[in-house]
Amino acid sequence: MCRHLAYLGPPVTLAELLFEPPYSLVRQSWAPRDMRGGGTINADGFGVGWYPGDGPPVRYRRAQPIWTDPTIAQLATVTSTSAVLAAVRSATVGMAVLDEAAAPFAEGRWLFSHNGVIRGWPDSVVPLAADLPVRDLLTLDAATDSALLWALVRHRLRAGEDPAEAVADTVRAVAAAAPGSRLNVLLTDGHTAVASVLGHALSVRQGPDAVLVASEPHDDDPDWRAVPDAHLVTATADRVRVRPLGRG
Numbered sequence: 001m002c003r004h005l006a007y008l009g010p011p012v013t014l015a016e017l018l019f020e021p022p023y024s025l026v027r028q029s030w031a032p033r034d035m036r037g038g039g040t041i042n043a044d045g046f047g048v049g050w051y052p053g054d055g056p057p058v059r060y061r062r063a064q065p066i067w068t069d070p071t072i073a074q075l076a077t078v079t080s081t082s083a084v085l086a087a088v089r090s091a092t093v094g095m096a097v098l099d100e101a102a103a104p105f106a107e108g109r110w111l112f113s114h115n116g117v118i119r120g121w122p123d124s125v126v127p128l129a130a131d132l133p134v135r136d137l138l139t140l141d142a143a144t145d146s147a148l149l150w151a152l153v154r155h156r157l158r159a160g161e162d163p164a165e166a167v168a169d170t171v172r173a174v175a176a177a178a179p180g181s182r183l184n185v186l187l188t189d190g191h192t193a194v195a196s197v198l199g200h201a202l203s204v205r206q207g208p209d210a211v212l213v214a215s216e217p218h219d220d221d222p223d224w225r226a227v228p229d230a231h232l233v234t235a236t237a238d239r240v241r242v243r244p245l246g247r248g
């Protein structure tokens, strides 16, 4: 069910990051090694967000398998960046397959992705959605659980909450309202990445000056470390912190 990754470090091409590794995100779209909770391929869309400089990210997303889009393959060879969030999507049954339903979701410098499902959606999270301004609900990117999850996190970010707390608080609240949900989310502003692990796999590879946070390792490098379930990762290019999601 969906695969995502974030990279922070020295500039690399999108091709080096997304296409060339032996178990790259592109390969994971048709041959993931670790799919849990249903789904066999991630062919319902993809998205890539990257930071071309000090400004806001550029985003490209489509409701088609990443391997069928010649544009991203071409862009990837000529685009270098030091921060990326990318995802391939396997739509949860019943949810829309649209460009706007593919991660990353974005606002300002923020890019966001969700790997998983909110159980009982939408009824289970109506009480949480009630905390959002009506405008936010009317302008969701798409009628999906992931778009609502982004609106909940974004609401906290707009209020000035620390990004790690915004993710942890939202994940805890949704998990309490909708038990059994799978809530692996990934959030970055191009400098820091925050990732939750709840119900799906996540691995981290930290080098001396670069970090990768990904649903599954994209190569056989022994430096990949699996993050335990119910944990929160906060990463910059040179530092990774892993802690329990906690109870708030």
Ligand code: GLN
Residues within 6 Å of the ligand: 001, 002, 003, 039, 089, 090, 091, 092, 093, 095, 101, 114, 115, 116, 117, 118, 144, 145, 146
């Ligand atoms: N539930 C989300 C969607 O349908 C994410 C799906 C997934 O992680 N496979 O878009």
